[in-house]
Amino acid sequence: MTEQTPDAGPRTPPRPAGTNRRVLAPLALAQFICSFAGSNMNVMINDISRDLDTTVQAVQVVITVFLLVMAALMIPGGKLTDRLGRKRCFLAGLAVYGTGAVLSAAAPGVGVLVLGNSILEGIGTALLIPPVYILTTLLFTDLTARARAFGIIMAAGGLGAAAGPLIGGLITSAISWRAAFAFQALVIAIIIALSRSVTDPLPPDPHRHFDIPGAVLSAGGLTLTVMGILAADNSLALAAALLAAGMLVLAGFLHWIRREERAGREPLLSTSLFRNRDSNLGLVTQNIQWLLLMGSSFTVAAFLQVVRGYDAIRTGLIFTAATVGLLASSLAAERLAKRRSQGTLITAGFALTVTGIVLLIGLVAGSRSPWAFTPGLLLIGLGLGVMLTPSVNVVQSAFPEQRQGEISGLSRSISNLGSSFGTAIAGTILVAGLTTNAYATAMATLAVIGIIGLVAAALLSRRRRGRLRGAARRGSAGRQGPL
16 A cells, blocks of 8 residues: 655646656666666776776776665665755766766776766765656656656666676777766766756755764665675675674664654654565565676676686677667566566566576586577566566555655665675675686576565565455445445
8 A cells, every 4th residue: 555644745736748758868868877887897897907907806896886885875865855856966966977987087096996986976876866766756647657657767777787788898899998987977968968858846845854873874884784795705704794783783773763753853764664565575676686687797797708708898799688688678568567467577577587597507507608698698688677667666656755755765775785785796706716616606696586586576466466356355345335
């Protein structure tokens, strides 16, 4: 059931459909470039490490810290939209992101690359992505139109992540890895120009309380947790200490927000967001989807370049199979949504993705041909394209518009935390021993996590089918009337 909030306040009348479609262009393009940034560096590992005189592990850290900064700041970023306004946060995020892209393109060393790519692009993404999902939810009030809009945005995001290695490989091979960051800056400039058509459906509330201690605790806990995973290949004792510290800080965050609620103050994240079981299961599936996408992308890209010795363009071309699969299933998303429930689509998506990972293990072990990667990557792309949109729609539609700032920040944080976990887990296993066995171990770990996602999707599907049957029985009883 959709949670109801008292004192909803005035609703902004829906705008003409044509206007909303024009708004979709900058929103979808923003999601595309942020997802592209998370995966395109996977094919530049060798080029960046040689040019900046650093190691593969250092480049992995740059990629993971970018994903981590996004995840850690996405909840505060979503909350700031209520205080500053959705369009203002969107434009501020674009400006910070663009600055980071320019700085990364000119980076003389790995330290500046961390500042530009990991920090500034991460902060920019955390500011601009929550407004994408909030504006989509507010502007598209009809469920069918909202599902279609989310389908376009999620297709753009999935396409950016899947096509990132191909586009990044082409640019790196034709020009240099620095040109890939210049490409990002150019796209950001285009988005800013297109954003003139974006208007904020709700006025900002500059007096809205912002929970600074909660923001610090949530970001600190998430940071320590991912750092613990990254430290596993160097020191298990350090990894355990960081993970324990992360859990402790997150427990402190939970205690803090409960205390704020008891005191009648607005916390960074309301505990009531976790009382909707459909939303909770949807968040689990979102986290694991992006974990599988980024984890498999990093694993395959690192294996091809470091073990097989492929260059950036050859590595990117192999990922074309995943791009084609994701694009095909995304284009069919609207037709599939009319025929199957959202829970069924998420379940089917996980089944396809896990099958694809198993194929990547078996076929690659039996053949050195680059074609051995094609069936598995194709199925992963198909599976992710089928389930990305339904998962987002389940979560966003579970709450009214007054809660969209909170749930959008939480949803994007959970998804980007999945991306961080995927890169950190797979990267840690690979860097510990870049061999064929390490590749198989990393992919097998992803397959096991994918099965967990499949179970969560099946539970979600069963819950939603049960509610529909209950509603049908109540409707039938109402039509029958009293005897």
